[in-house]
Amino acid sequence: MAREKELRRSLAVFPIGTVMKLTDLTARQIRYYEDQGLIQPERTAGNRRMYSLNDMDRLLEIKDFLDDGYNIAAIKREYEEREVRAQQKQVTLTDADVRRILHDELLQQGRFTTPSQQFGNLRI
DNA sequence: TTTCTCACA
DNA sequence: TGTGAGCA
Known part of the structure; x- marks a missing residue:
């Protein structure tokens, strides 16, 4: 969405x-x-x-x-679980971003940009 | 008129 | 969960 x-x-x-x-x-x-x-x-x-x-x-x-x-308690637990899952998903996405970034860094090796310069433009 | 909090013949 | 009181 x-x-x-x-x-x-x-x-x-x-x-x-x-x-x-x-x-x-x-x-x-x-x-x-x-x-x-x-x-x-x-x-x-x-x-x-x-x-x-x-x-x-x-x-x-x-x-x-x-x-x-x-019961109310069970429903509350369900929503707390969803909250945890949502946070874990965020962590997963972050890890994926990190891998992509490192991958891009490897591709940049041997070219003209330096890792430090690239990292300065990365947004996560 | 609607919503709020509090309390229970 | 219902309902009424007294406010704002």
């Missing part, structure tokens, strides 16, 4: 009333899931909770998990 689209999905623009209608959850439930750490909506200057499309998707997913018999 394009990062710009991901950013749009992360924009918190819905008040709890809208989320209630779109997810068919009560305000009580939505706030409770937040207390349990399942979602972290933003707050306005007036302390109003504001939700993003991603929050909406997560709430709908939480509903499905609950229907399937999972």
Whole structure:
């Protein structure tokens, strides 16, 4: 998914009333899931909770998990696992970048650029 | 009017 | 998880 689209999905623009209608959850439930750490909506200057499309998707997913018999703790673990996997993916990408960089360095050997100069232009 | 926090005949 | 109180 394009990062710009991901950013749009992360924009918190819905008040709890809208989320209630779109997810068919009560305000009580939505706030409770937040207390349990399942979602972290933003707050306005007036302390109003504001939700993003991603929050909406997560709430709908939480509903499905609950229907399937999972308890709040299990769902929380699932999201913590996803967070870990996401971070590991980042590390993997970084390692891949490093390998590509070293590979490029080898290709540059014997040519006109020096490793130090190349490294100065690398962006990771 | 809507949302917030807190508390429980 | 529901519901009502008292605010902002």
